[in-house]
Amino acid sequence: MKATRYEQVAERIIHLIQNGILKDGDKVPSIRQLSRELRVSVNTVKEAYWKLENLNFLTAVPQSGFYVNPPTTSAGSRAEPDPTLLDPQKVSLCRIYGSFQNNGQCSPEISLSIATLNPELWPTEKMGRFFQEAMRNQEFEAYNYIMSPGYGNLREQIARFSLACGLNLSPDELIITNGCHEAVFLALMVLCKPGDTVVLESPIYFNLLHLLEQLNLNIIELPSDRENGINLDTLRFVLENQPVKAMFSISNFNNPMGFVLSSMQKKKLVQLLAEFNVPLVEDDIYGDIAFQERPDVCKAYDLSGDVLLCSSFSKTIAPGLRVGWIAPGRHYDAVIKLKTLLNISTASVNQIAVAKFLKAGGYGRHLRNLSKILKTQIAALRACILTHFPRGTQVTNPRGGFLLWIELPAGVDTDIIYRNALKQNILFAPGRLFSMKDKYANCMRLNGGIWNQRVEKAIAHLGALAKDAL
Amino acid sequence: MKATRYEQVAERIIHLIQNGILKDGDKVPSIRQLSRELRVSVNTVKEAYWKLENLNFLTAVPQSGFYVNPPTTSAGSRAEPDPTLLDPQKVSLCRIYGSFQNNGQCSPEISLSIATLNPELWPTEKMGRFFQEAMRNQEFEAYNYIMSPGYGNLREQIARFSLACGLNLSPDELIITNGCHEAVFLALMVLCKPGDTVVLESPIYFNLLHLLEQLNLNIIELPSDRENGINLDTLRFVLENQPVKAMFSISNFNNPMGFVLSSMQKKKLVQLLAEFNVPLVEDDIYGDIAFQERPDVCKAYDLSGDVLLCSSFSKTIAPGLRVGWIAPGRHYDAVIKLKTLLNISTASVNQIAVAKFLKAGGYGRHLRNLSKILKTQIAALRACILTHFPRGTQVTNPRGGFLLWIELPAGVDTDIIYRNALKQNILFAPGRLFSMKDKYANCMRLNGGIWNQRVEKAIAHLGALAKDAL
Numbered sequence A, B: 001m002k003a004t005r006y007e008q009v010a011e012r013i014i015h016l017i018q019n020g021i022l023k024d025g026d027k028v029p030s031i032r033q034l035s036r037e038l039r040v041s042v043n044t045v046k047e048a049y050w051k052l053e054n055l056n057f058l059t060a061v062p063q064s065g066f067y068v069n070p071p072t073t074s075a076g077s078r079a080e081p082d083p084t085l086l087d088p089q090k091v092s093l094c095r096i097y098g099s100f101q102n103n104g105q106c107s108p109e110i111s112l113s114i115a116t117l118n119p120e121l122w123p124t125e126k127m128g129r130f131f132q133e134a135m136r137n138q139e140f141e142a143y144n145y146i147m148s149p150g151y152g153n154l155r156e157q158i159a160r161f162s163l164a165c166g167l168n169l170s171p172d173e174l175i176i177t178n179g180c181h182e183a184v185f186l187a188l189m190v191l192c193k194p195g196d197t198v199v200l201e202s203p204i205y206f207n208l209l210h211l212l213e214q215l216n217l218n219i220i221e222l223p224s225d226r227e228n229g230i231n232l233d234t235l236r237f238v239l240e241n242q243p244v245k246a247m248f249s250i251s252n253f254n255n256p257m258g259f260v261l262s263s264m265q266k267k268k269l270v271q272l273l274a275e276f277n278v279p280l281v282e283d284d285i286y287g288d289i290a291f292q293e294r295p296d297v298c299k300a301y302d303l304s305g306d307v308l309l310c311s312s313f314s315k316t317i318a319p320g321l322r323v324g325w326i327a328p329g330r331h332y333d334a335v336i337k338l339k340t341l342l343n344i345s346t347a348s349v350n351q352i353a354v355a356k357f358l359k360a361g362g363y364g365r366h367l368r369n370l371s372k373i374l375k376t377q378i379a380a381l382r383a384c385i386l387t388h389f390p391r392g393t394q395v396t397n398p399r400g401g402f403l404l405w406i407e408l409p410a411g412v413d414t415d416i417i418y419r420n421a422l423k424q425n426i427l428f429a430p431g432r433l434f435s436m437k438d439k440y441a442n443c444m445r446l447n448g449g450i451w452n453q454r455v456e457k458a459i460a461h462l463g464a465l466a467k468d469a470l
Helices: A005-018 A031-038 A042-054 A071-078 A097-102 A124-137 A139-143 A152-165 A179-191 A206-214 A232-241 A263-275 A329-343 A348-360 A363-388 A414-423 A453-469 B005-018 B031-038 B042-054 B071-078 B097-102 B124-137 B139-143 B152-165 B179-191 B206-214 B232-241 B263-275 B329-343 B348-360 B363-388 B414-423 B453-469
Strands: A058-061 A065-068 A175-177 A197-202 A218-225 A244-249 A280-283 A307-312 A324-327 A403-407 A443-447 B058-061 B065-068 B175-177 B197-202 B218-225 B244-249 B280-283 B307-312 B324-327 B403-407 B443-447
Touching: A005 A031, A005 A042, A031 A042, A042 A058, A042 A065, A042 A218, A042 A232, A124 A139, A124 A348, A124 B124, A124 B139, A139 A348, A139 B124, A152 A324, A152 A348, A152 A363, A175 A179, A175 A329, A179 A206, A179 A244, A179 A280, A179 A307, A179 A324, A179 A329, A179 B329, A197 A206, A197 A232, A206 B329, A218 A232, A232 A244, A232 A263, A263 A280, A307 A329, A329 B179, A329 B206, A348 A363, A348 B348, A363 A403, A363 A453, A414 A443, A414 A453, B005 B031, B005 B042, B031 B042, B042 B058, B042 B065, B042 B218, B042 B232, B124 B139, B124 B348, B139 B348, B152 B324, B152 B348, B152 B363, B175 B179, B175 B329, B179 B206, B179 B244, B179 B280, B179 B307, B179 B324, B179 B329, B197 B232, B218 B232, B232 B244, B232 B263, B263 B280, B307 B329, B348 B363, B363 B403, B363 B453, B414 B443, B414 B453
Parallel strands: A197 A218, A197 A244, A244 A280, A280 A307, B197 B218, B197 B244, B244 B280, B280 B307
Antiparallel strands: A058 A065, A175 A324, A307 A324, A403 A443, B058 B065, B175 B324, B307 B324, B403 B443
């Protein structure tokens, strides 16, 4: 297949980098300059640079230009740059996803792999009492359908707590779901039809990639950095050049990268998407677990009703409840219809018990306590990793949530560590799970929701395996 | 648009009927005979006759031929026969579906519209105890994810009870869902992609029609009679001539028609579908509520793994639990993957509590007791309808479940009765909801799950409105 013009331009730049003519940190020629030099259009150069950014060769710095990346950050993909990588592509099943899912059971060592809290942090005593109250005093409601949009008192409480994230939701804007996953499923299914293209932050929570594959959607992965998320200039370029149908973002305590978009970034993101009429599916499942102030959400800047905010109580109360929610903006009618056709409604007694906890059970106090504990846990886990893992390992330092993203020195393959760790019953999420592009081979995500001596020992094991793999 | 050849043949027969040349009960010329007479192919005549059957002009009698129907049974659709009616068509929203859903709340008069039991029949005391036990003694399981396929003890119990319907399921063949609706959703989404064609019994449970629309599926509605369901010769004709991707059937105590397919019919249906490699989504949600013997299921005759059996405890324990299941045969892997991506799992404590009831709570006794009560209720409701409704009204006489299908004399429009009844806060499901073809205008479905004096009074009101509408 003949390379297109922008691919030729991109290959030229790669050639310059690989031959040491352009070095780490160098600014590459401006788009206009290269356009003149090579006698190609400005858009061709833009496309080439954007592609190189996605391949981790370049980084865009707003108001400045494109810079050459250090070779370490892209060892995996730089070996054989694939010119087709940037096109919207059909998501295909990651080869180790199967074994990852099948091993997802529950010892502390194993739960390093999934985002889950220490069960001791679940408020089970209180919840047990609220379940009992619901079944005794509201028998009819507790056993009957509570038709979608769901239990009124629960929606009221969620609306009340939404003030903390810069929103002023009405209960009438909310629909209760079986967890945040279902909320995202409903949003994507309402917004997109098979063959449509969705833009994502990369790396991204792996189940989302598989959901997109299941819905036969194409994806564009925009590289995000651990501090600031994606580059909005890159996003604009994509929106200008690709038929994007929706964007998905975990804007607070991103899974896996940990970043929080600043209020200004959130506002700009929402404005940019609105300019192109592209809805945003915002997953805020970790937003309530803030070590300092609770960050706001993109939806706080939503004027068009095109931000669909999704969350749940799986990370803050307990995952087995399966109680989540969506505020779908102007897509409310479509989402409530699909929810009804999907499973009519969410389990009733579960909704009532959560509503009781939010109303009278000290949920706010619980969140503050939980965040305090997790802050300490994450610091301990982080220190432990930095002690045991090889020199040059980088670990994110999130201000909320309970996930860490670890970047090992270039050349380490965490798939190999994964297979060896499994023999010792230690399970984590290897980096390749977080992209469909064979990226992040030297990365892994660890769950910091559980911290004890067994976890500490498991980290030491992983560190040793990582050193072996060097 | 020019009529196709088979449409021309069909119009010729309609002309003969409308001019009284072919009369009620007359046998029409055999397919071969007409093929010779009109010099068209045998298949053209077949297609024309099948279309006329679907339009309610003719009835196929196996091993005999096609007969002219009495004019009353098809007054609604006969007025303006639409030659496009028989093509697989895009399901479009029934115009009164919206108002029906929005009014679906809970007084006895209103609950004539949805298929729901008298809350007094829910075993709430036992279930409350089992919930409490689960949360006290199995705290970790009750609050954690119970990953799909779902709680092992529950799957074991469902497998044990499956013996009663002619099955010998293994727990490993089952996946727990949020109710039967979700089971059917998963099955259809796994089997079909947008644009595919699904065959249904007609009339059919209205939410299913809307689900098919949501999934962008085309439907073929096969007329079913109140005793025997669909005609298998007609089904064969459809399978021979249309690209059918799946069939959906409520084989026991059909919603709304009440029929039970005999074991022989079930076996033949499964064999016929297997011959064409067409999977069957079997909804057995009413199967456990049998006034006499518990009927078997189509899945009992499934040799290819292409029957996906769906059910739940919404009609037998309580709907608010949202606990159902699917036995997806050879589609197990695809269904469990989709279920995980949809909402990870079903609420844990709900699964454990139902498992406890099935294991030690006298679920079998509960079912026998429930069926006995419902048999009496349905008889009383039926007698009440026949007392108050106009002469010529026909009411189904089901041997299980708790739904009645009522056919009023030709010319009565139950949409008008619906609107008038609503003014008195009485809600039922008008016949047009059960087809996308503007059929069943003179029909309605009533819920027999609740029986008391208020319901009796509501039936008397409905009867008076029906007489007014004549």
